[in-house]
Amino acid sequence: MSRGISIGVVGGGAAAVCLIDALARSTGEPGRLTVFEPSPHLWRGRAYQVDTEILRVNSTPDDMSVRAGDPGHFARWLKARDRITGIAQGVDRLSGARFPPRTVYGEYLEQSAHEALRGLRRDGWRVDIIGGAVTAADRLSGHVLLHTRRGRARAFDYVVLNVGGDGPKDMYGLSGAPGFIADPYPVAGKLRDIDDHDEVAVIGSGLTAVDVVLALAAQGHRGRISLLSRRGVLPGVRQRPASFSLRHLVPERVAELALSGDGVSIESLATVLRAEFRDAGADLDTVVHDMLRVDLEEPVDRLRRQIDEVDSPNMGLRILQRAVPETGPDIWPLLREEQKVRLLRAHYRTIMSMCCPMPPSSASVLLDLVRSDQLEMFSGLQDITPAADAGFDVIAADGTRFHADRVVNAVNASEGRIPRDAQPLVTSLIRTRAASRHPHGGVQLARATSRLTRNGRPDPRLYGLGNIAAGALFFTFGIPSLVDRSQDIVAAIREHAGTVGHARGGAEAAA
Structure with a gap:
């Protein structure tokens, strides 16, 4: 030994x-x-447990390799699998990018x-x-x-x-109530017993909630689906991939800021961020404007706009999506505590929605369901309680009340x-x-x-x-x-x- x-x-x-x-x-x-x-x-x-192939990863293969220094590792594995199966799964019809099924990624x-x-x-x-x-x-x-x-x-x-x-956390104490699904995964098993005509309320509006809606649509659900959350912020829509490298928002530059007399502040980071955007010919103000108006823009309007921007030549959003995961862990420990609290309270969910986007084809399915009046989105959710006879009573912030036959808990875990x-x-x-x-x-x-x-x-x-x-x-x-x-x-x-x-x-x- x-x-x-x-x-x-x-x-x-x-x-x-x-x-x-x-x-x-x-x-x-x-x-x-x-x-x-x-x-x-x-x-x-x-x-990435075994589940329906409707659920996709939300990043392209070059961002899913488990091997350091070898971003093509997963892509090569996929090609080898394609040769065996004869099918290239997960090619997005709007962006041309590939988002393989999560269960396939689990095989990898x-x-x-x-x-x-x-x-x-x-x-x-x-x-x-x-x-x-x-x-x-x-x-x-x-x-x-x-x-x-x-x-x-x-x-x-x-x-x-x-x-x-x-x-998911049971925010409304519904565990044990007939018709309540506390955790939707695996959706192939957990959603199977929902009747085709049931009115379904989905708590949450993040990637898990999107998964639930996609799975219901794929199994031919015809009843009304309601997405319910406090803010109504959907994941962003991933744009067509573009090749570029960060030049300013890199660990070495952050280290230089930390050693300077002023240290790392929101203001000094903004200067570096502007330099990154300037060199890429991108518009930082547009991205900031999108972040600030998240709670002012109707979820459906935002969804429609972002689908239209899948082929946008503006690199701003792509830069943000690269910088947050790559450089965020280097920046975060250097910020002052009050700056961290301010970012978390005011912008965390918005940043996550922009930096963890869904594939365009998934967004397109949601929009089609909205257009057919099968899917409705409610922000400002106040309460959900078991109804006296069966099902659930839902109360939204604007006073809207309606009945749901089934409730699926899709709250993203903190x-x-x-x-x-x-x-x-x-x-x-x-x-x-x-x-x-x-x-x-x-x-x-x-x-x-x-x-x-x-x-x-x-x-x-x-x-x-x-x-x-x-x-x-x-x-x-x-x-x-x-x-x-x-x-x-x-x-x-x-x-x-x-x-x-x-x-x-x-x-x-x-x-």
Whole structure:
């Protein structure tokens, strides 16, 4: 058995695949890798589980590669799959871009994980996959002890927490009410029992809500569908891809700002942003105007306008969609607290709607349903309650009241909210002061290494990846972000291991 380092990975979704791929391509002494994943969606996570092929990824293949430095990895895999199936799925009829089914992307994640694990085993790693939940952790001298629900404890030199995102929150206390669907995934199973003529109310207006509407339309639903939310902000519509590179909104420029006398401020960032837009011949004021009028523009009008702008030559929106995930995690930790609070309160949902857009063909289906009077959108949702006889009573802000036969909960989970199943684990770390909650979600960690911080100091043995880092890094859930952070984590582990040595290869004990 290898006598190198031991790494425990808590969570086996897409983030774990990015991490394992990075580890398989790193150099250094082999060791022991253990992945804990209690769900049946190993490597796929909640987002890419087996489901209807109607649901698409919302990014093009070059933004979905799990391999650092190889943006064509997923595209090549797709081409190989196309040759076998004889079908190129997910080509958008409006933009010509490709948005493959999410269930197909899940296949890619599975195969990428298996390939990386085979490589690790060839290099001498011992690999274990444990289908159980980690319920607690102890930070001991020189290692981290993970406890599972079955009462066993395993010690590791390094632990990476990538516990994923949470499901929809029941905002109106409808759990258990007949006709209420608390979590719509997988839609192929959860929506199957909805009668074709039922009037369906969908709580939410984000990407999950869009999924529900698309799935209902695909299964031939003929009853009225109502999208209900507090703000009525739909995801933006992705424009036709264009090739470009950021020149000013890059980590190096942000580092220069941080070292300057004035530091990083909203004003200094605006100067850099204007330079980026100027060099691309883009109009920053147009993008800012769109952000500020989100709550003033009717959702349907905004949807129609953005579909018309799919082929827009203005690069502004494309620049924003590239800069937020690529440079956002570098900028966010450097902002003052009052600036973070102002951005989160005033613009977070708007920025996410613009930077996590839906494919144009999905937007087109929504607009067709609106034109046929089958789909209606309501903002300012006030309340939903079970009706006295059956179904639900809905009250909107303008006083509109109507009845719904079924209610589907499609509220996007708050980024950085610790998933319910991971709460005991995170609570145990916080209780023993091995970790601390971030005021904006998730836990505190260091930007450069993704190490959890203890009393403000990075812990070289504990790491966070994905949504658990949302409060600290702002944007953490896109595949490119997961790939970048995985590289940071593997490099940090390798560097630390090289300085302290791990001849015993981790400890293991029965608790």
